[in-house]
Amino acid sequence: DSDLTQSNSPSxxxxxxxxxxxxxxxPNNAFILGRDDFTVEVIANVSNxxxxxxFFDAGGDVNDGESFAFWIxxxxxxxxxxxxxxxxxxxxSEWLNSFHHYAAVRGIGMFRIFxxxxxxxxxxxxxxxxxxxxxxxxxxxxxxxxxxxxGSIRNIRxxxxxxxxxxxxxxxxxxxxxxxxTLLLLLAQNPANPTYDSSDNxxxxxxxST
Numbered sequence: 001d002s003d004l005t006q007s008n009s010p011s012x013x014x015x016x017x018x019x020x021x022x023x024x025x026x027p028n029n030a031f032i033l034g035r036d037d038f039t040v041e042v043i044a045n046v047s048n049x050x051x052x053x054x055f056f057d058a059g060g061d062v063n064d065g066e067s068f069a070f071w072i073x074x075x076x077x078x079x080x081x082x083x084x085x086x087x088x089x090x091x092x093s094e095w096l097n098s099f100h101h102y103a104a105v106r107g108i109g110m111f112r113i114f115x116x117x118x119x120x121x122x123x124x125x126x127x128x129x130x131x132x133x134x135x136x137x138x139x140x141x142x143x144x145x146x147x148x149x150x151g152s153i154r155n156i157r158x159x160x161x162x163x164x165x166x167x168x169x170x171x172x173x174x175x176x177x178x179x180x181x182t183l184l185l186l187l188a189q190n191p192a193n194p195t196y197d198s199s200d201n202x203x204x205x206x207x208x209s210t
Contacts, residue, residue: 013045013154014138014153014154014195016148016149020145022138022139022144022148022207022208023205025134025136025205027059027133028203030201031058031134033058033068035127036160037105038105038106038158038161038163039103039104039106039158039159039163039165040056040103040104040158041102041104041157042056042070042102043099043100043154043156043176044102044154045099045152046072046096046151047096047150048093049150050148050150051074052147053072053147054071054148055149055153056136057139058135059132059135059141060132060134060141060142061083061141062141063083065082066129066130067080067130068132070104070113075091076088077089077095077120077121078113079111079113081125081126082128082129085123085128087122089120101171103115106125108166110124110125111125112165112166114168114169119167119168137186153188154175154187155187155188156184156186157182157186158182158183159181161180162180162181164179175189178200182199182200183199183201185198195207
């Protein structure tokens with residue numbers, strides 16, 4: 001299983017140091033993002049050991065229609081939506097091997113990626129529907145191991161129905177907190193249960209390392 005390490009107080013972090021590690025959830029219609037605005041954000045330390053890594057996959061095959069993933073491929077930080085449509089930007093060396101805030105946001109007809117509060121790339125959402133109900137953290141579904149996250153994830157928050165960011169903002173320095181529409185919130189603060197979901201849903205994940 002992913003191990004809890006105490007990084008910067010008060011929050012710990014989930015250490016992904018094996019290509020088989022992931023946090024996955026059983027199918028549930030509540031996870032379907034549809035055409036709603038949403039925000040997927042993560043505070044993470046991305047290792048430079050792999051050029052292909054995944055923060056969040058909504059489920060299914062990322063190359064099929066109605067899919068969504070927030071990931072790194074060939075050192076490109078990207079969103080893929082609806083199977084074939086990417087928006088991406090090059091991973092910068094200063095974003096590696098230390099904690100940074102990454103956000104993928106859908107709102108006002110656009111998909112946007114922010115790093116440390118700075119808008120780094122955006123593209124039209126083309127009114128695509130995202131119809132996936134079994135999300136995965138730390139792996140690209142159907143391409144496990146090849147796109148495994150390497151490093152530490154301190155927090156991850158998925159908010160359905162709200163684009164929290166539409167322009168540059170001050171990146172949070174405190175642990176992420178529950179806001180209206182929070183679908184999933186992992187804070188890694190309890191060594192006895194580091195994958196506890198602090199949203200009102202209290203999803204119980206499957207944490208795999210084999």
